[in-house]
Amino acid sequence: MSSNQARMNVVLRKSLIGEPLNTQFYLFSSRSKPEGNVTKLQPLFADDEALTASSKYFTDLLSEETPNDPNLVEFQDHHRRGGISFDEYGYASDSDLDEEEGKEETNENVQDNEKFELHANASAEKLPQTPTINGQEVRCGTVPSRRVLVTDTAYKTWQALLYYLYANEISFAPLRSQASPTTKHLSLNDPPSCSPKSMYRLASKIKHEGLQTKALAAIRSSLTENNVLQELSSSLTSRFPAILEMEIEILFQHIATPTVTKDFPTLIQRIERTNALLRKSLIGELLDTQFYLFSVRSKREGNVTNLQALFANDEALTTGSEYFGTLLSETTPNDPTVVEFQDYHACEGGISLDEYGYASDSDLDDDDDDEETDETVQDNEDCAEVSTERASRIASIKNSATKGVQRIIPSRRVLVTDTAFTTLYWTICTPMRSFSHLCGHKLASQQDIHSLSEAPPCSPKSMYRLACKIKHDELQAKALAAIRSSLTEHNVLQELSSSLTSKFPAILDMEVEILFQNIVTPTITKDFPTLIQRIASANLPHGADILIKLHKKMLRHHYPGVLSPAPTPEKCSPPSGAFNFNWEEPRKPVRVSWT
Numbered sequence: 001m002s003s004n005q006a007r008m009n010v011v012l013r014k015s016l017i018g019e020p021l022n023t024q025f026y027l028f029s030s031r032s033k034p035e036g037n038v039t040k041l042q043p044l045f046a047d048d049e050a051l052t053a054s055s056k057y058f059t060d061l062l063s064e065e066t067p068n069d070p071n072l073v074e075f076q077d078h079h080r081r082g083g084i085s086f087d088e089y090g091y092a093s094d095s096d097l098d099e100e101e102g103k104e105e106t107n108e109n110v111q112d113n114e115k116f117e118l119h120a121n122a123s124a125e126k127l128p129q130t131p132t133i134n135g136q137e138v139r140c141g142t143v144p145s146r147r148v149l150v151t152d153t154a155y156k157t158w159q160a161l162l163y164y165l166y167a168n169e170i171s172f173a174p175l176r177s178q179a180s181p182t183t184k185h186l187s188l189n190d191p192p193s194c195s196p197k198s199m200y201r202l203a204s205k206i207k208h209e210g211l212q213t214k215a216l217a218a219i220r221s222s223l224t225e226n227n228v229l230q231e232l233s234s235s236l237t238s239r240f241p242a243i244l245e246m247e248i249e250i251l252f253q254h255i256a257t258p259t260v261t262k263d264f265p266t267l268i269q270r271i272e273r274t275n276a277l278l279r280k281s282l283i284g285e286l287l288d289t290q291f292y293l294f295s296v297r298s299k300r301e302g303n304v305t306n307l308q309a310l311f312a313n314d315e316a317l318t319t320g321s322e323y324f325g326t327l328l329s330e331t332t333p334n335d336p337t338v339v340e341f342q343d344y345h346a347c348e349g350g351i352s353l354d355e356y357g358y359a360s361d362s363d364l365d366d367d368d369d370d371e372e373t374d375e376t377v378q379d380n381e382d383c384a385e386v387s388t389e390r391a392s393r394i395a396s397i398k399n400s401a402t403k404g405v406q407r408i409i410p411s412r413r414v415l416v417t418d419t420a421f422t423t424l425y426w427t428i429c430t431p432m433r434s435f436s437h438l439c440g441h442k443l444a445s446q447q448d449i450h451s452l453s454e455a456p457p458c459s460p461k462s463m464y465r466l467a468c469k470i471k472h473d474e475l476q477a478k479a480l481a482a483i484r485s486s487l488t489e490h491n492v493l494q495e496l497s498s499s500l501t502s503k504f505p506a507i508l509d510m511e512v513e514i515l516f517q518n519i520v521t522p523t524i525t526k527d528f529p530t531l532i533q534r535i536a537s538a539n540l541p542h543g544a545d546i547l548i549k550l551h552k553k554m555l556r557h558h559y560p561g562v563l564s565p566a567p568t569p570e571k572c573s574p575p576s577g578a579f580n581f582n583w584e585e586p587r588k589p590v591r592v593s594w595t
Contacts, residue, residue: 022048024147026075028083029155031097039083039100042155046162054165057206067148075147084151093235095176095195096154157202160194164211172196172218177227197236220246225254229263288314289328290413292341294350295421297364304364305350308421312428323470341413351417360499362459363420423462461500484510489518493527502542512549
């Protein structure tokens, strides 16, 4: 019998006689972007004997009354609520953390965990204290269950670790950077899966070389020309030299491939921008321009309100965008929707939806509470005062460092009147961060609600509108692809009716194509007459364009020859030049004689 099978038998025998497992581990399972923390504690139950037999880390950990790992603490009841910050957790981009969508889901999950534990405790109390096997009394363990809170590892990763220590089996999920990761639905017969990057981090911590090797091999097998540059930019790569060396080797193998050839300069520019920003931050001249943007739509007042500030470095902006290069090089902005910010702007209650130009902007939060708006404006004013004080302190530091050369930062304040705070936030951050947040966003018509305090993800429709304005082709293509991936039979008619579709032919063409692909589905068949009625009532400015494009697609599909240009008949043209008549004497007949 193998050692792994022996450990499994120990756990099985203990469960048969009702002996409780020794240790309960509590781990976080979700990431909350609005709160900037990890949440949703979930329990895992483990047998000390099985763990200590296969891992020196657990031998040392479980043999002491107080855990010798600073990231493990004795679990207390007050730990059930809230969570811990990303900084305290130590790995904000952990793929084994689920994305949390709302507070209600968190509270329900905590409540479910409490009910589960109460049920488990009640069941344990009902177990016989002296079970028997073949008529002989067997004494149950009297050691009370120990509860440990793990603050730096995800629930999925720890679960996969415990299973591996029991059964010597591990299952790794695809990397998130892979173009088309396959979703594998596991049953109780399969090992629980986890991210190979998360497991490598944990295996390195507990010094489990075998598991570390398996995780590294899984990462390597997932690297291709399509994601190696993205993985090289990850925070985990910067912490582990083995991963860095492996990814550089994969990069070298694919250095001449089309994808790497195209994207490699972007990586170099990102490194150069990061170094430039670091140098500026060291001497206190990081921020040049302060953008003020509206973030809330007031339906009752018919305007946009709640100014929020974004701080930007001019060098970083002008390097990646011709639009910002032109905008920031002039004393007066050449864009009519961008004006020099004055203090009175924050007290006027915003601008009208017509002046804003995009009333249905999904990156604007809806808020009709005037009192809340006033409080938010006051908060922004207070924030501006704090920012001014902070700028003065930084300027003073720079003054000391540069021997009397003083510069007040940020040097310029600009009000943007046609773009939401969240949209410009991601336009500025895109060169410095992964763009997956934008591509993963769903349209508002899919009922996917995001808090305004959660800057990413922004609306792909709002980003497409801004990208067209600033003439950023790459950002425009990514936003258009994100819109396309979100269109289905359930929302294409609604999106066709949006004001944005009427303004951008590329979006109209794409949505008509999706409509044609789903024209016989039950949802389209049921709701299409409503669209026709809106067009007939002149309630849709671009309604005629929709019908014309749809009609052309139907003709091309069913009658391809109708729209094809008819072949032009060849014209008979008289011979050019003088007409010459040539006379040839007919040949004499040949006589044949038969003898």
